[in-house]
Amino acid sequence: MSHYLFLVASAREPGHVGNTEWLARHAAASLPAAAQQQWLHLTHMEVPAFVDQRHTVGTYPKPTGDLLTLLDATMACTDLVFVAPVYWYSFPSSLKHYLDHWSAWLRVQDLGFKDAMAAKRLHLVTTSGSRPVAQPMIDSTKLCAEFLGMPFAGALWGKGGPPAAVESDREAIAQAARFFVGS
Ligand SMILES: Cc1cc2nc3c(=O)[nH]c(=O)nc-3n(C[C@H](O)[C@H](O)[C@H](O)COP(=O)(O)O)c2cc1C
Numbered sequence: 001m002s003h004y005l006f007l008v009a010s011a012r013e014p015g016h017v018g019n020t021e022w023l024a025r026h027a028a029a030s031l032p033a034a035a036q037q038q039w040l041h042l043t044h045m046e047v048p049a050f051v052d053q054r055h056t057v058g059t060y061p062k063p064t065g066d067l068l069t070l071l072d073a074t075m076a077c078t079d080l081v082f083v084a085p086v087y088w089y090s091f092p093s094s095l096k097h098y099l100d101h102w103s104a105w106l107r108v109q110d111l112g113f114k115d116a117m118a119a120k121r122l123h124l125v126t127t128s129g130s131r132p133v134a135q136p137m138i139d140s141t142k143l144c145a146e147f148l149g150m151p152f153a154g155a156l157w158g159k160g161g162p163p164a165a166v167e168s169d170r171e172a173i174a175q176a177a178r179f180f181v182g183s
Contacts, residue, residue, distance in 0.1 A: 002035040004028065004180075005077035007070075009042050009084040009095035012163075019160035022167065024083040024125040027156060027176040038073055042094035045070065050100035060104040062111070070098060071105060075113075079121045079153070082141060085160060086128035089136045099144060118149035125179075127160030127172075154179070 006028065010018035017025075028037055045066040053060070063071055074080065084095045091099070105113040122145040128134045138155045145152040156179045158172030159165060166172060 002031070002079060003077045004031065004035060004037050004079045004081055005073050006037065006039045006081045006083050007042055007095065007098065008039060009082065009092040009098075011043050011087075011092060011094070014041075014044060016163065018085065018163065019127040019158065019166035020083050020085045020125060022164070023127060023156065023158045023172060023176055024081065026173060027125060027179040030177055031180050038077070040070065040073060042070075042092075042098055047094075047097055047101070050097065050104060052103070054103065054107065059107050059109055062108055063101075063104075067101060070101070074105075075111075075116055077120060079123060080150075081123040081125060083125045084137070086126055086134050086137055089133055091137060091140065102144075102148070114148060120150055121153040122150045123153045123179075124155040125176075126155065127158045127166050129161060130159070131157055 006024055008021050008024070010020050012018040031037065047067055047070070062068065082095060084092055087093070090096070102113070105111060122141065124138060124141045126134050126137060134155075134157050141155065142152045156172070156175055158176070159169040
């Protein structure tokens with residue numbers, strides 16, 4: 001059974017649904033009822049600083065707290081969806097921070113993170129002021145997928161800006177309705 005994990009990386013205040021989440025929820029509405037959905041807001045979670053001990057200790061313990069929640073959710077999903085606005089032509093820091101922890105999870109003994117990730121698909125839903133500025137982030141997402149042998153299932157882009165701006169982007173709304181169909 002499909003299990004979609006939506007990682008929302010917008011830094012909007014709690015309780016405020018940003019453009020990117022709105023577009024992702026519109027896309028998710030077309031998922032079959034049997035597909036499981038889990039939504040986590042990265043900026044509302046306490047994620048400790050990543051420490052690069054790859055060339056000293058060499059391994060990492062299994063995390064605890066919110067980071068364990070993120071690891072467990074990541075391991076359990078079949079489809080990972082980055083729901084991330086463009087910040088400075090790139091990933092928001094909360095998503096980048098989560099990704100840095102992949103370097104640790106690759107080195108947690110007996111976890112099998114790399115093999116598990118290769119069996120999942122990676123999707124990106126993003127918004128920004130214009131489409132060209134999203135390209136570096138789309139390229140980064142593809143490269144992250146490639147690094148872990150994950151199929152990249154595509155990017156959905158909408159024109160964002162102030163709250164609800166994307167609700168006027170008819171093309172993005174039409175694409176959202178098809179984004180997960182057949183995936
Ligand atoms: C810190 C920050 C950096 C941003 N950088 C860019 C940028 O480089 N290019 C751009 O077009 N929009 C940029 N934006 C605008 C957001 O991408 C846009 O408002 C987006 O729709 C916000 O998504 P949200 O409503 O889901 O939070 C930035 C916004 C913030 C808060």
